[in-house]
Amino acid sequence: MRTAPLEPAAAADNLLTAERPVQATLRRLEEEFSQILGAAPAAESAADPVYVTRPFLPPLEEFEPLLRQIWQTRILTNGGPFHRELEARLRVHLGVPEVALFNNATTALIMALRALDLSGEVITTPYSFVATSHALLWSGLTPVFVDIDPVTLNLDPNRIEAAITPRTRAILPVHCYGQPCDVEAIARLADRHGLKVIYDAAHAFGVRHRGRSVLNHGDLSVLSFHATKVFNTFEGGAIVCADPAMKDRIDKLKNFGHDGETSVPDVGLNGKMSELNAALGLVQLRHISTALARRQAVDTAYRAGLQAIPGIRCLDFAGEGAANYAYFPILIGPDYPISRDALYDALKHDGIHPRRYFHPLISDFPMYRTLPSARREDLPVAAAAADRVLCLPIYPDLDPGVIARIVRRIAQP
Incomplete structure (x- = not known):
């Protein structure tokens, strides 16, 4: 089951109170995540753009x-x-x-x-x-x-x-x-x-x-x-x-x-x-197990860092016996201080490039929108997801400092 929606925040006061556990969690996660990654590539510079993914390549x-x-x-x-x-x-x-x-x-x-x-x-x-x-x-x-x-x-x-x-x-x-x-x-x-x-x-x-x-x-x-x-x-x-x-x-x-x-x-x-x-x-194939383990570490770090932020919900697992951590979608709730698109723009302004997967809906594109089944009113769950989901950067060598930077930015929109 998906995590229950968080209670609405009492505006900025609640967000500031949430900041302290977020910061403490992030410091701990940076240390743990660095140990999991071991000999990972050099850390990304704060000036480097961070895209939603980066291809994994073997030696x-x-x-x-x-x-x-x-x-x-x-x-x-x-x-x-x-x-x-x-x-x-x-x-x-x-x-x-x-x-x-x-x-x-x-x-x-x-x-x-x-x-x-x-x-x-x-x-x-x-x-x-x-x-x-x-x-x-x-x-x-x-x-x-x-x-x-x-x-x-x-x-x-x-x-x-x-x-x-x-x-x-x-x-x-x-x-x-x-x-x-x-x-x-x-x-x-x-x-x-x-x-x-x-x-x-x-x-x-x-x-x-x-x-x-x-x-x-x-x-x-x-x-x-x-x-x-x-x-x-x-x-x-x-x-x-x-x-x-x-x-x-x-x-x-x-x-x-x-x-x-x-x-x-x-x-x-x-x-x-x-x-x-x-x-x-x-x-x-020689490296896929390591790549997936590192993706799992990124997923774990995000979940721990984001759980204290009102209005942010992580998509729960769907009962898979083994996941592959292909994406990290979050849902922006009405109790978050700004809209999904405003957060998307704020992150991009800071050099972080998430993606709105999947916005717009396929049924909104011109070659499909005239189909009888394409009416948005008949697709309310899909329409809501398209307006609320944001996929955060995730890839095997994503630096723990960058994860912390992303979570801090979400905690302080």
């Missing part, structure tokens, strides 16, 4: 031998040895049956929809990055937006059934911020109505639910390995599926639809991951 000397192999073999793409090895290692690491690598997650999502031969309507969330619904339009499908759950900010299963029509063919939920959807409830709905389920799992690398990877749910799950994600290959993505026959179909679709040298039985595109990207992925 260059570990990447160089793989680059030399690529130069020696001159195999650059088309399912080379590093591509095959990364698929195999990801299957083991994630605990999933099949992994098909792609050049990016948007291409992977479009090919996932194609692989299931969908047409008609697909129920989805308005609260996500716009690529989720763009993939539907590229595939000739009609998005049908339904509201989100107020606790997890994921697609609300209680609202899905009312949106099902004779034209509905699938459900496209998003594990928002890496928090698992109510996969059991969605599966029951899909089974009852004969619908496919494709999870946009761009945020969910390494997340486990009830003892196994959350990627094992649904017909297909789509991962992103973009530079901003917890596991990156510069650019990249993948489709997780349950059986070799579907993996074979997906592999053909991402290679222009080829089935052999002279046979093209399907309309595919060029979605292959290169050997350079796959090689980086292999090196990244």
Whole structure:
């Protein structure tokens, strides 16, 4: 459950009284966090801009031998040895049956929809990055937006059934911020109505639910390995599926639809991951546990520092057995002295660059707003979240002094 809302502050007096425990907590956390990080990169200067994320990169000397192999073999793409090895290692690491690598997650999502031969309507969330619904339009499908759950900010299963029509063919939920959807409830709905389920799992690398990877749910799950994600290959993505026959179909679709040298039985595109990207992925896997542990330390520091600030609520975990700390969203309540957008501007003025993920709603953009399901009055929870959520900077080498600086600025808007 999400933490209960804090009681309204008695204006500035309460904020000043909250400042003392905030400062003491921050001093303690800076010491503890520095011990957890160990030999982290040099501290960021107070003059350096702090962005919402910074890509994790492994030591260059570990990447160089793989680059030399690529130069020696001159195999650059088309399912080379590093591509095959990364698929195999990801299957083991994630605990999933099949992994098909792609050049990016948007291409992977479009090919996932194609692989299931969908047409008609697909129920989805308005609260996500716009690529989720763009993939539907590229595939000739009609998005049908339904509201989100107020606790997890994921697609609300209680609202899905009312949106099902004779034209509905699938459900496209998003594990928002890496928090698992109510996969059991969605599966029951899909089974009852004969619908496919494709999870946009761009945020969910390494997340486990009830003892196994959350990627094992649904017909297909789509991962992103973009530079901003917890596991990156510069650019990249993948489709997780349950059986070799579907993996074979997906592999053909991402290679222009080829089935052999002279046979093209399907309309595919060029979605292959290169050997350079796959090689980086292999090196990244060596460090993913450390990267996630450092993200967890940042998450812990934020939660401890922010808990005493009236009007600031941290999004609670959604029951995941293993989280990946992909984002750190906070909700700005009406009892906070200034609005979410005013805090966003104040932080940017100080060189801190949070993001309003996800504002505006997908359904507010011009290509979607004329859809009957896009009316804001029918999406009140999503609309409220879009107006209140602010994602704070989080990445493995975020300096503890910077975390303290961010929390102090929020405590003193």
